[in-house]
Amino acid sequence: MFGRLRAWRRGHRAVVDLVAIAPLVVFCLVTVPEAVGAPLVATSLRLSVPAAVGLSVALLGPLVWRRSYPRAVFAVVAGISLGQWLLGVEPLPANLAVLVGMYGVAARCPVQWALGAGAVAEFGTYLALRAWNDLSLEVFANASVFVVAIWMAGIYANMRRRFVLGLEERAERAERERDQQALIATAAERARIARELHDVVAHNVSVIVVQADGAGFAIDNDPEQARRAVQAISATGRQALTEMRRLVGVLRDDTAAGEEYQPQPGxxxxxxxxxxxxxxxxxxxxxxxxxxxxxxxxxxxxxxxxxxxxxxxxxxxxxxxxxxxxxxxxxxxxxxxxxxxxxxxxxxxxxxxxxxxxxxxxxxxxxxxxxxxxxxxxxxxxxxxxxxxxxxxxxx
CATH class of the missing domain: 3.30.565.10 (Histidine kinase-like ATPase, C-terminal domain)
Incomplete structure (x- = not known):
């Protein structure tokens, strides 16, 4: 059941990501009127409720593709937030999308990209506090701790994902090696069976040759003995034919051609x-x-x-x-x-x-x-x- 669930999640990433960010989207949209009515800074550019909703959708919408395109999503969200800061537009709850995008980069990209996204988010925090709040050391430290905690959570998720992928790859490789070993064992066993059946068939053919020679010598002087020899040839030939039919399809190993044959047990x-x-x-x-x-x-x-x-x-x-x-x-x-x-x-x-x-x-x-x-x-x-x-x- 869990395997089918994981397969469904891989095939419907956009739906899964949309469901995951749905609580954040609802929270940001519900709190838009309150955020517009009580701006952090009186001198900031105030937006109407429809404009604030549109800006929130622009910030939150790209998050649906944050796992498929983490770097592009983070760049878009960070760019919108930077433009918002340059225009002096009041901050919105949807600006938290920058931190979500940073988490996506840290969780799914190489470490150099994760470090760059963390630095951009930290610098953005500094600019936001400088424009929209008192840039005191205590406030900046608390905000930085929050940003670093989210960044570290993304790094941990990245390490865990790589570890799980490594385990899955090793399991698949072990399964392929097991199948190959089974095929090798089957081929080797068939080769050994072929060598053993060679003894059986060779024995029957030798009996046929001996009986045929005996029948040839006795056919004039002892017809009864010749008749019995021919009957033995018939029975032995049928038995040898049966063994030969079973031998068809059993491939012999070329390296075993020089092995010394020995009588097989019964x-x-x-x-x-x-x-x-x-x-x-x-x-x-x-x-x-x-x-x-x-x-x-x-x-x-x-x-x-x-x-x-x-x-x-x-x-x-x-x-x-x-x-x-x-x-x-x-x-x-x-x-x-x-x-x-x-x-x-x-x-x-x-x-x-x-x-x-x-x-x-x-x-x-x-x-x-x-x-x-x-x-x-x-x-x-x-x-x-x-x-x-x-x-x-x-x-x-």
């Missing part, structure tokens, strides 16, 4: 992963429900990485005494991976600097799944990933 390494985490000091309970056989190696790698990253986050942020639980459920329609813990530091896992959740979400999304990660009610953290189960071998 479901068979989950027990070893949990054992290593337990050795690290985090008690983990793991449950696997359903048949996970026949899953493509890429999807096995996704499940492994989700469990690995979630348990790593628990080790880093869970704190002493934390416990974790891993549950993998294989249904007919989807595979659900749940990793939960009861540790502390849940907020740190969704902070701007964490890239682990970004990587997990990228992997799950690439396989057409969804992932939720959030603090648990009562403490701890919960990661739930859902992957479609129709990709396993033998599915209709």
């Amino acid at each position: 479901l068979g390494q989950l027990e070893e992963l949990v054992r290593q985490v337990r050795v690290s000091g985090l008690p983990v309970d793991m449950t696997v429900d359903g048949d996970l056989s026949g899953l493509p190696e890429g999807e096995q790698l996704v499940i492994y990485r989700i469990v690995q990253e979630a348990l790593t986050n628990t080790l880093k942020h869970g704190g002493p005494g934390a416990r974790a639980g891993v549950r993998v459920e294989a249904g007919r329609q989807e595979i659900v991976i749940r990793v939960m813990d009861d540790g502390r530091g849940a907020a740190a896992r969704v902070s701007e600097g964490g890239h682990g959740l970004i990587g997990m979400r990228e992997r799950v999304t690439m396989y057409g799944g969804t992932m939720d990660a959030a603090p648990r009610t009562g403490g701890g953290f919960l990661v739930v990933a859902r992957l479609p189960a129709g990709l396993r071998e033998g599915a209709a």
Whole structure:
């Protein structure tokens, strides 16, 4: 709500400034007859009420634009007041517009302009007291204190405005940097996924080549063995094609071309992963429900990485005494991976600097799944990933 209010104020500055000076305008116009009827100096040029109202409007009208054009407004108001003094016209309450204009310059202009406006207002005070009052030291001191107080209030408003603008600029810069870091993390994670999927696809293609060679040797002497080899080629080819389709759109980092490829883990390494985490000091309970056989190696790698990253986050942020639980459920329609813990530091896992959740979400999304990660009610953290189960071998 406050953000919308600030945006409206920025778009309607003239209206806001008019409302702000409305009490001063009403006061000056209401007191015009009294000021004209009782001039400060008997020798001053007395104005009629309509003329005094017109002069008051000329002094107060420019104040509507005091924030947009502070120096021009102050120059106009000070010039009118100087002309009024040169003609010997009696002072009006609207001459306070000079102080309002000086405040606008001090609040919105560089310090040299603020000093100049303060000097002009102080000199104008001296001229006014000399022409329209007894120029005693006490009266001049009191008037000067009033002028300096308004000038200092403008300087303080200027400093505060610059400080707030600096904070807003830093916040915007930090937000842009955060978005850039997220994009960089996403690109790096996609590059790593591409390298890992390269292993999966290369493995499937190697199997196809071996089976094709075997079928070629056995086609004359053992047709049944050749038939089984061709069936294996068909199944492996479909699986490799699925992985290749998922690889489209995942850009690889040019700097990773020379990296040495290594076999990637799968479901068979989950027990070893949990054992290593337990050795690290985090008690983990793991449950696997359903048949996970026949899953493509890429999807096995996704499940492994989700469990690995979630348990790593628990080790880093869970704190002493934390416990974790891993549950993998294989249904007919989807595979659900749940990793939960009861540790502390849940907020740190969704902070701007964490890239682990970004990587997990990228992997799950690439396989057409969804992932939720959030603090648990009562403490701890919960990661739930859902992957479609129709990709396993033998599915209709």
